Amino acid sequence: MSVVVIGMDMPNTCEECKTSCEVGSDMHCLVTDAGNKWGWKLSESGFYSRPDWCPLRPLPEKHGRLIDAEAFKAMCRETVADLRETVFLPHEKKMVERLADATEALCLDLDEAPTIVEAEGGRDA
Numbered sequence: 001m002s003v004v005v006i007g008m009d010m011p012n013t014c015e016e017c018k019t020s021c022e023v024g025s026d027m028h029c030l031v032t033d034a035g036n037k038w039g040w041k042l043s044e045s046g047f048y049s050r051p052d053w054c055p056l057r058p059l060p061e062k063h064g065r066l067i068d069a070e071a072f073k074a075m076c077r078e079t080v081a082d083l084r085e086t087v088f089l090p091h092e093k094k095m096v097e098r099l100a101d102a103t104e105a106l107c108l109d110l111d112e113a114p115t116i117v118e119a120e121g122g123r124d125a
Helices: 069-085 090-112
Strands: 020-023 026-029
Touching: 069 090
Parallel strands: none
Antiparallel strands: 020 026
């Protein structure tokens, strides 16, 4: 199943939430009970604060990279090392050496490239 993110500010109360609706004098949460036509009926406590059971979660802050760069570089270098230990024909060995050079260039680029946060002038810059 795929994941969907609804872009909205985190509400402090159910009343502020874009996924709630009023039906008569009652407020209902449309996220918590999709099988019910009007969703979960909220108590008055939801009018004053966001309840603990609220399914909305804040997105994590940007940390800069989508991958663990050190683990990725180690995996690339281990693969090249394994290829160097494999018996190849002379022209294939040249290809492995070109791959090794490209791998080192990629690893260097990862070391020198700014993270997303740095590029945007964020806290890690």
